[in-house]
Amino acid sequence: MSSDDHGLLPAELAEAARPAIAEARGKPARDAARILAEAGLTGVCAQEDDGGMALGLSFALAIAEEAGAGQLRFPLLDQILLAQAFAGQDIAGRIAAGEALGVIGWEGARDGLLRLSDDCDCDVVLVPTGQGADLIERAGLTATPTPLLDPDAPQIWLDVGAARKIGSLSGEQMADLRRAGEALYGGFVTGAAANALALSSDYLAARVQFGRPLSSKQAVRHHLARMKLLLEMSRAALARSLARDELGNPRDTRPAFLGAVGNAIWTLEKAIHLHGGMGFTWEVPLHYSLRDIRKIETAFGAGRLARQVAQDFIRAA
Amino acid sequence: MSSDDHGLLPAELAEAARPAIAEARGKPARDAARILAEAGLTGVCAQEDDGGMALGLSFALAIAEEAGAGQLRFPLLDQILLAQAFAGQDIAGRIAAGEALGVIGWEGARDGLLRLSDDCDCDVVLVPTGQGADLIERAGLTATPTPLLDPDAPQIWLDVGAARKIGSLSGEQMADLRRAGEALYGGFVTGAAANALALSSDYLAARVQFGRPLSSKQAVRHHLARMKLLLEMSRAALARSLARDELGNPRDTRPAFLGAVGNAIWTLEKAIHLHGGMGFTWEVPLHYSLRDIRKIETAFGAGRLARQVAQDFIRAA
Amino acid sequence: MTVQPVFTKSLQAMAPAEYRLHARSWLAANLPAHMRADSTDWRAPALEESVSWEARMYRAGLAGMTWPVEYGGHGLTLREHLIANKEIGAVMMPESAGSVGKELAGPIIMAVGTEDQKQAFLPRILTLEDMxxxxxxxxxxxxxxxxxxxxxxxxxxxxxxxxxxxxxxxxxxxxxxxxxxxxxxxxxxxxxxxxxxxxxxxxxxxxxxxxxxxxxxxxxxxxxxxxxxxxxxxxxxxxEGWDAAIRVLSIERATNRMYRPWRFETELRALLRGLKSDPELAVLLDDGAVRDRIGQVLGQIDALKGFVEGSVEQLLDGAQIGARGSLSKLYWSECHQAFAGLALDLVGHVTPRSSGLAQRIRDHFTTAYLFARAETIYAGTTEVQLDIIAQRILKLPKDLQK
Amino acid sequence: MTVQPVFTKSLQAMAPAEYRLHARSWLAANLPAHMRADSTDWRAPALEESVSWEARMYRAGLAGMTWPVEYGGHGLTLREHLIANKEIGAVMMPESAGSVGKELAGPIIMAVGTEDQKQAFLPRILTLEDMxxxxxxxxxxxxxxxxxxxxxxxxxxxxxxxxxxxxxxxxxxxxxxxxxxxxxxxxxxxxxxxxxxxxxxxxxxxxxxxxxxxxxxxxxxxxxxxxxxxxxxxxxxxxEGWDAAIRVLSIERATNRMYRPWRFETELRALLRGLKSDPELAVLLDDGAVRDRIGQVLGQIDALKGFVEGSVEQLLDGAQIGARGSLSKLYWSECHQAFAGLALDLVGHVTPRSSGLAQRIRDHFTTAYLFARAETIYAGTTEVQLDIIAQRILKLPKDLQK
Structure with missing residues (x-):
């Protein structure tokens, strides 16, 4: 946590961010970037010299949850992370100001192909390498969309074989960014789950069957209670993952991220189920969150990550 | 199914077997063997020349379910299988008559050690080998019990390094016996689950809270409904696994066995849970079935079996 | 009645094994590649293509098996119905475009309609002339x-x-x-x-x-x-009409879409073939967790097959089917929905460099995952089915017994 | 009050990091090998051994942390209570034989007892003189x-x-x-x-x-x-007594056995060490399904740790703890029970030829699996906790809203 937070609490900043997130929602990426930058969100963790607010990651986590709850379909978290990671470089200021757009290809390229959840016609792309990461120019690269999971915002395979490199991160910097990214994306999916729980609770309290609301049925109540349980557990794990351990070392963010993703998938699938027929319409917006969470799961290679976490623990046991 | 069943239905035979199973329950193994042999159960599938009833495996399956439901803690299924498999040999007649006792070590020996669910101070042991199986004498072999899972009937590690071989089965015979064993033990655990469901339904209908039986609570009703669902699915799969396929070939019994074991574990664990405090007392007999099912799971190496089933299907796909 | 089924007489004379062979070979010979979801030639069929295909299936004796001949049916038994469903399940053909007519309207009209209504409506349902x-x-x-x-x-x-x-x-x-x-x-x-x-x-x-x-x-x-x-x-x-309909529907629930467990197996096989078609993806199938799940799915499929076959045996023996349809619908929907999640995980590894079949399979199972969200909802939610099992099958008391 | 805690003054002067170090080193130096479930020297402790050990822990400042000094407590805060619990969780020591006194009777007497009762009962609970x-x-x-x-x-x-x-x-x-x-x-x-x-x-x-x-x-x-x-x-x-007790108990439910997530991690580590101690068993840990489950368990443990630490922060800030105890009890019991099933599967591979440590671990987790059956039952079943969450945390309506 930054010492320079002027007494501001993360929850207060998230509250303040809500209108900007709502306004940015559904807008073209460039417009959304400007709106969010004006509200200070893209640069929330960027240095003040780069036009940022220089706040700690706990603030970004609160914003991430807000963005997930608000179903913001714009890579705000990538902007926050890149504007912080490239501190002091021109690109950081431009991203914080909403003038440039960057996205992160978490898994790195394989055979020259990089998977992105949504490229938003961005300017720069961060490509993790064996050690560290390269920042490359997006312009001129060939993109292959795979639209079936999310027709409105298709996943993209970017051919980065001939990309122009315009910056880089060291291994240590990339490790920091990855940890932060896991925590923030964990926050995003947890916000999405919180929203799904709220929508479901409201819907089931209003929907009447046999003279009583559906929320009077124990099976429904228990499903919603389990959503709440998982929600609070995700939040607890994510908040903890950002705090330093007793020796002052950064904690492993992967278990919290993986838990949050698993919990959010369960919650969204169950929320859709509990909405009955309405749940699988395009009109009830639950499906957007389900697509987002599944894309995030894929983007980080959650399956592989879970194995690594286990392997590391087994080795150290 | 045997053609020589005199119009008898498997369910009728199981009904007729019930008193003998109840009488044998809790008796020393030799006494139980005599009681069950007198009722014709140990020799139900044995040839008439060996003193058996020469009935088909569907009859043995019905008896197996009855034995599971009646919590018979005696290796009746092993007697049925051995008396059939060693048709025409002296040991078959002695087993069918309840004069000799045999048990089967399904996994085969590793480093000379054979695991048995309960050796019942038996006379002979069937030890699967790479091809086929050997029947060995039990007398004189060193046994190491591991009593923690089941203090009343400990699992046994038998040192078969220096065993005296008194019979054998060919690879094909052993494959038949293994299929039959998987189906019958699947039936046994399914019977145990049926009993757990019946005990739970009765208990929860009688137990009153806030002026109504616990079985009026939707969460309880849904748990019991799921037990019923799994029970019927186990039965359907097991019955099918014993029937020949469209080309007259024997079916793979492993998926049905594995499903039955998984369903039975779920059911027993849930039944214990639903019994509240009573469920984890020694007095309420649910725990016997849980121990039995876990021992059967281990005896057949269920984890390894599931992998093999998948591997075979993947290879053939 | 405008169209006479082409095989009616011979179908009725066929032994079960002959009928099975007929169904199998007819489908193999007639289902176009572009209608097979596991073919790289696949494309979404237009409505008229689906209608024409289903009408042909009917004429080949693979729809309307149990309907009476006087209403355009083939006058066969539930045994042939099951055989046809197994063969239909064995290929990745599109879902029926005329299922409401065949599974719902037809049986209800058969139960409560006037003779004029039966004559007017039933044959045109099978020929897909009326949707x-x-x-x-x-x-x-x-x-x-x-x-x-x-x-x-x-x-x-x-x-x-x-x-x-x-x-x-x-x-x-x-x-x-x-x-x-x-x-x-x-x-x-x-x-x-x-x-x-x-x-x-x-x-x-x-x-x-x-x-x-x-x-x-x-x-x-x-x-x-x-x-x-x-x-x-x-x-x-x-x-009267609605009460009869309710009775009809409970039988229908147990006999409709009997192909499901066989289709389930076909889908699993299609998924595996898609992955095996690319060496980089095939290694995913060596994984223990994936194998555990596949082993589990195979057990579920066997159970569903046995349950469906058992239902047919019982109905042929004249037994009441009761609420058995709730058991199979519930089990299928939950197992199949979970399988769709597994499939989505696996096809997430497909890239534009993967084999064409792998990409086809990715597309198929991505959509299947999304559509599977509906499976625990339509035709009675999971909770409704569990309530029915508790009430009608287990007869659990809600009040104190005397 | 017959026994004076040996460290009272110095404990209260310790900074959190010092207190942590004290707890850690004291346990390392004092817990006998035969009381460590992950030691091949383990044996079931006799009652008097448990009592004596717990009395020593108390005198070392590792029990009664938050109880007032005038009743035999150490007069520390919930922060030290949490620190001690983390260290207690980090070793495989036996469950407390005096927990009813310390977790239930003590806090209730503190809340509703007369001064005479407090003086008479409380110190003897901590010294284990009264069970x-x-x-x-x-x-x-x-x-x-x-x-x-x-x-x-x-x-x-x-x-x-x-x-x-x-x-x-x-x-x-x-x-x-x-x-x-x-x-x-x-x-x-x-x-x-x-x-x-x-x-x-x-x-x-x-x-x-x-x-x-x-x-x-x-x-x-x-x-x-x-x-x-x-x-x-x-x-x-x-x-009055019972109402106060209910309030006390809801706080207790959130602060009792805070060691659970840390113990959970210690158990997982003990399981892995047991398997790693034998090359034939160690290969089990290369399996994908096993790794998936371990990865999942690690996430659950982190969540529980974060939740417990968050509860302490909130209580130290003077917040009402409400029904938070239901969340942690429910989550821990279900996750831990599932872990016990995983452990049972794994230790099923241990044979009499396996290492001594592997056999110790088999025995430990076989019993743990059986005992874990109780975890979703005692102190409020899963269903009771879910009802509480629905009612008191989510406030879901049961009747039509005006």
């Missing part, structure tokens, strides 16, 4: 039909209908709506229910499509504003 | 306390008690029973509840042990036949 949609659900009435608000009032010797339906699949392409209304007030609850066969061309009907989670527009809301129908459109008498 | 058992549950009354039948009626200035309790853990070794009775009729439901500290040596008390699924005899039924106690045995006034 039907279902008008039961309403925005505010799911399984609680007491809340049904669509009303039919007598009008000039016929009926005037007002109300609104939802989840009406295929409404925009349907010729008729199987419409459930009430004639009394909402206080009559389950009484005064009346069913109609309403031509969708009747003035006053408005169809508003609903886009679903998989991006398709297969559902609709249907509004009925002063829709006038003659008394001949009525299916059965008030009350 | 307590819990007399709340009855054969016919679980969470529905309206069905509680054990009655206390005024008698000669004191009380006469008749009734029966069940699930009274440690009854046979207890000096006192924390007994819940009713003074009115059963129709008064929640009114007229009265609590007592009843010496177990009082005539008329009969203890009948209950053998549990793991083969241990840690529970009992306790019968009260015309048991006469003086009025000084009463804890609080009728009603």
């Amino acid at each position: 039907w949609c279902q008008g039961f659900s309403e925005p505010d009435a799911g399984s609680d039909l007491a809340r049904l608000r669509t009303r039919a009032v007598p009008h000039d010797g016929g009926w005037r209908i007002n109300g609104q339906k939802i989840w009406t699949s295929g409404a925009s392409k349907a010729d008729y709506c199987l419409l459930l209304t009430r004639t009394g007030t909402i206080e009559d609850r389950h009484k005064g229910m009346l069913m109609f066969a309403v031509p969708m061309s009747t003035p006053g009907i408005r169809v508003v499509p609903i886009k679903s989670i998989d991006g398709k527009v297969s559902f609709a809301e249907v509004f009925f504003d002063d829709v006038i129908v003659p008394d001949e459109a009525r299916l059965g008498a008030p009350d | 307590w058992c819990q007399g709340f549950s009855e054969p016919d009354a679980g969470s529905d306390l309206a069905r509680l039948r054990t009655r206390a009626v005024p008698h000669d200035g004191g009380w006469r008690i008749n009734g029966q309790k069940i699930w009274t853990s440690g009854a046979s070794k207890a000096d006192y029973c924390l007994l819940l009775t009713r003074t009115g009729t059963i129709e008064d439901r929640h009114k007229g509840m009265l609590m007592f500290a009843v010496p177990m040596s009082t005539p008329g008390i009969r203890v009948v042990p209950i053998k549990s699924i793991d083969g241990k005899v840690s529970f009992a039924e306790v019968f009260f036949d015309d048991v006469i106690v003086p009025d000084e045995a009463r804890l609080g006034a009728p009603d």
